[in-house]
Amino acid sequence: MDCKHEVQFNGLCAICGAILESSEITEAGINMSHDLKGLTVSRKEAERLEKETAERLRKDKKLSLILDLDQTIVHATWDPTVGEWMDDEKNANHSATEDIRKFTLAGSPLVYYIKLRPGLSEFLEKVSQLYELHIYTMGTRHYAEAVAREIDPRGTMFRERILSRDESGSVTQKTLQRLFPCDTSMVVVLDDRSDVWSFSPNLIKIKPYEFFVGTGDINSPFGPKQTEKTEEPKADPEVPKPDDPPTLAAQTREQEAMVEEQTQQRPLAQKQTELNARQERPLLVDDDRELYTMLKILSEVHSRYYKAADSQTSNTTAPDVKEIIPSMKSRILKGLHLVFSGVIPLHQEPSQSWLWQLAISFGANCELELTGKVTHLIAAKPGTSKVKAALKYGKRISIVTPAWLVDSTSRWAIQDEALYGLAQPSTPQEIENPESTPLDFEDAFEDADNSLVENIDWDEADREVEDCMNESGTDVIDTDSDTVESPLGPPFKGKRKRYASGDGEDEESDEDSDQPRIRIRRPSRSRSPLSARRAETAQRGRSHLSKVTTANSSDGSESPSNESDSSSSFLDDLAGELDDEID
CATH class of the missing domain: 3.40.50.1000 (HAD superfamily/HAD-like)
Incomplete structure (x- = not known):
């Protein structure tokens, strides 16, 4: 049946009840109702209904x-x-x-x-x-x-x-x-x-x-x-x-x-x-x-729409919320320059990220790199190269989490950056691996050593240094080194045995050796470093350095002057070590 009515319901004309052909149903296929799936109208009828609705809304x-x-x-x-x-x-x-x-x-x-x-x-x-x-x-x-x-x-x-x-x-x-x-x-x-x-x-x-x-x-x-x-x-x-x-x-x-x-x-x-x-x-x-x-x-969208509608003339177009809303959004972050760090996936084009487009829609300028114009760094975590670089700018660049951008755009107002600051990692208070961590003695004993230094008798220290330097031929051996050979002869081949001294100190000796037994007293912890070094040297006795001769380049004769120069040079080195020890 050829029906010209504009409203249909489930294949029937809603006006005359005629059964419609499939082609006629397709022509009137616009569903504008809220609660009825089968009720449709033609394009012409839809335009008429919307025009009536618009006039009613404008009136109200x-x-x-x-x-x-x-x-x-x-x-x-x-x-x-x-x-x-x-x-x-x-x-x-x-x-x-x-x-x-x-x-x-x-x-x-x-x-x-x-x-x-x-x-x-x-x-x-x-x-x-x-x-x-x-x-x-x-x-x-x-x-x-x-x-x-x-x-x-x-x-x-x-x-x-x-x-x-x-x-x-x-x-x-x-x-x-x-x-x-x-x-x-x-x-x-x-x-x-x-x-x-x-x-x-x-x-x-x-x-x-x-x-x-x-x-x-x-x-x-x-x-x-x-x-x-x-x-x-x-x-x-x-x-x-x-x-x-x-x-x-x-x-x-x-x-x-x-x-x-x-x-x-x-x-x-x-x-x-x-x-x-x-x-x-x-x-x-x-x-x-x-x-x-x-x-x-x-309320502002409504106000802007009707302010424009009231001032509309025959030469101007009707207001449109599709223009009003984007215009309002674009002024929220206007003038801000944003850079992202650790937020956008590496495989994604930055300009296609939802955060990038969100910022752009609210008027911000998004940059790829930090420049003098950047005002905010949106970072997911501390320690990135961009975060470190932004810290050098001081307060000129606000380093915030992505939540700052989300909340600023959700509330249509720039939020306080201090509430969205990027948490910096705290310095650990305990040493995780103390055996492999070098100690900073200057910091560790800063307060404790002050009292020791204050109680030093510097006149007595000077006399000890002078007495030590007057002991000609005295030589200090670096016992901690495995590469320095002792001038006392070849190393002992016997077993080393530890003895207890009368004052409770440990002593070491070497058995099965032709060399006389040498006892080395470990310095007491209560002694000063200078006294300990001097006592250790005294117990070793005089070295053979004074007997060392050097061959003359021409006849092989001994050169006392070279011996004196060598001893003097050694004493100078010793004095330097002692000064460093006192310092």
Whole structure:
């Protein structure tokens, strides 16, 4: 039947009820409804409907705001530990559970625990005066409606404007064209993930809300896998095609595994136990303030749009949030020059990194190398060559962690760099391998030796030096060296035996030798180094150095003068050693 009506429902004309041919169904294939999958309209009808919506919004001085649920305005978990903490008033986490809601879905005994983001009630009340609110979630319709009843119990803010994965046509992507196929100039999106929106310029990204530590997004399997690679937003993204049954089945299995993990392993209880081992304090802490920041940003977007709309003339184009939001973002980090160290994988082109593009979208200039223009070094760890070089610049370059960039862009304001400083490694207090570590005697005995030096009688020390130098022929042997031969003759061939002297000192001797036994007294530790050296020399006796002669180059006669010069040279060396010992 040849039907010219613009609205169809499941292969039937919604006006006259005629059964439509496949070609006619294709022509009118735009789905604009939130809760009906089979209701479609033609392109002409879609344009008419959007025009009516735009006129109504302009009359009320409003824009459209699409809100995500999980980790944007609420956080959800299945961990039964939460219910136990809610019931136990003596538990340290009980006070933090006051704003937690719980419910079950039709046909399932599974309990959902939902924590509203701090300030949500005030946020919704104020933002609903500036925007017409929509919900767009990767959760099921039953889940979306249950959450909506908790955050909007009177049903006046969202009404029927709730879109779930059951009707969206895709369980991996979100798109504005699903709800606004013709005109997105008045549509703003608030979501904790930008990749699911293909980095749309309509998006305002909020920092993910994670109240239940370590549980993440319970609906994350139904969405794109998060990667570090970003993409340029498409000019006219298409409505995503319905995902195939195998993909949906795999995502469902993944979510079922998450349910089993949380209900059986109880990750919150485990993390509380780990925390108690280090410090007795509650795991659940609710100090998030992000919605207050988002309210200011959304208010400014609204103000800029209607300021431009009120001043619009026939010669100017209508305002567009796709231009307003990027313009606002670009001034946040304007004038800053950033360099990255240890953050971007080596195999990746730096300009394609999500952190690089994030910084660029907020107005920063990204550099590859440190120069005099650089203001911030974003580093993952200390000790890199760039970090060492940046330290030489002093306070001219702020060395911060990647969290500084993430928080500055999430809150649309430059954060205090001192709160994100890169932790430098601390100097170890204990020596890991003392046997192979040389000691620094000057530092180790700095205080102890001061008292010894102060008590030295320097006149007595001078006399000892003079007496030692007057002992002609005295010679000091370096007994610690294995390469110096003793002038007393060949080395002993007998065994060395240790004797005990009368005062308890050890003595050494050599048996089975023709040489007379020589006893060497070890210097007492209580003696000064100079006295010890002098006593050791005295016990050795006089050396044979005075008997050494040198052959004359012509007749081989002895040369007393050479003997005297040799002795004098030796005494000079000895005096130098003694001076060094005193010093």
